Amino acid sequence: MNNLGDFLAMGGYGLYVWGSLGMCAAVVVAELVVIRLRRRLLVQEAGDERATGEPVA
């Protein structure tokens, strides 16, 4: 593999190889984002509960 084009082409199997690696990357990013959002929501709800004195959930 001499250049970037050859590397990305993966001998004609680019779609399959990069489709596999790309989905793995996407799943990892999505999982980390969801955890972050879940944490933010929890902190927000706990803050609301402290402010109002009433349970949110």
Add this chain to the structure above:
Amino acid sequence: MGSINWFHYAAPQRFYPLAGQLVPWFGALAVVLTAIGLYIGLWVAPTDAQQGEAYRIIFVHVPTAWMSMVVYLAMATWAAIGLVFNSRLSSMMATALAPTGALMTFLALWTGALWGKPTWGTWWVWDARLTSELVLLFLYIGFMALHSAIDDTRRADRAAGLLAIVGVVNLPIIYFSVQWWNTLHQGASVSITKAPSMATPMLMGMLVMALACWMYCIAVALARVRLIMLERERHAPWARQALEGMA
């Protein structure tokens, strides 16, 4: 003699800070090992004589497929400990592992389909290995659905835990499916009893990626179990304190 009292950490308020300290280490290891594994897998490892470059899918397919089973076994073990000892933290660990296990199973199926198309000429066949792996995905989804369908958390732990334990029968079916039935799927990639059939860089790349997958799953499961602890114990003084510190 330097032994750790594990029961000390069975209480959520003590496990919470410990897990918090461990997450960045496992996360960093996952990043470093992934970089090394991809370097070996994409640059160092030679082109396969039969499959050309398509075989490089192995570096994500085998690790995710292994983890799909390892995470299930861990989840079922924690669920069983939770059922037997009625320990909250064990059930929380089982619940924290389920989404990561489901994602690993999905990735094993996805990368398998993308590998099957160029090598077998089909995305999917209803053979024993593929079907039992799909059943594994449904077991994870069933575990999560059942858990979220029951309002009483402790009852949800017990019901979903029981499902997880029963589902363990699927693991040997997945593992031995390539020996028990005729299948398109190739046999085990790595065996303890046989000499490795792969070139060394291929094997190294796969093992490093597998290790990276382990580290990732541990980091994410610990991060998620910390959230679950806070969610469930939000009215306990330690959790209130932690939540106020995060606001």
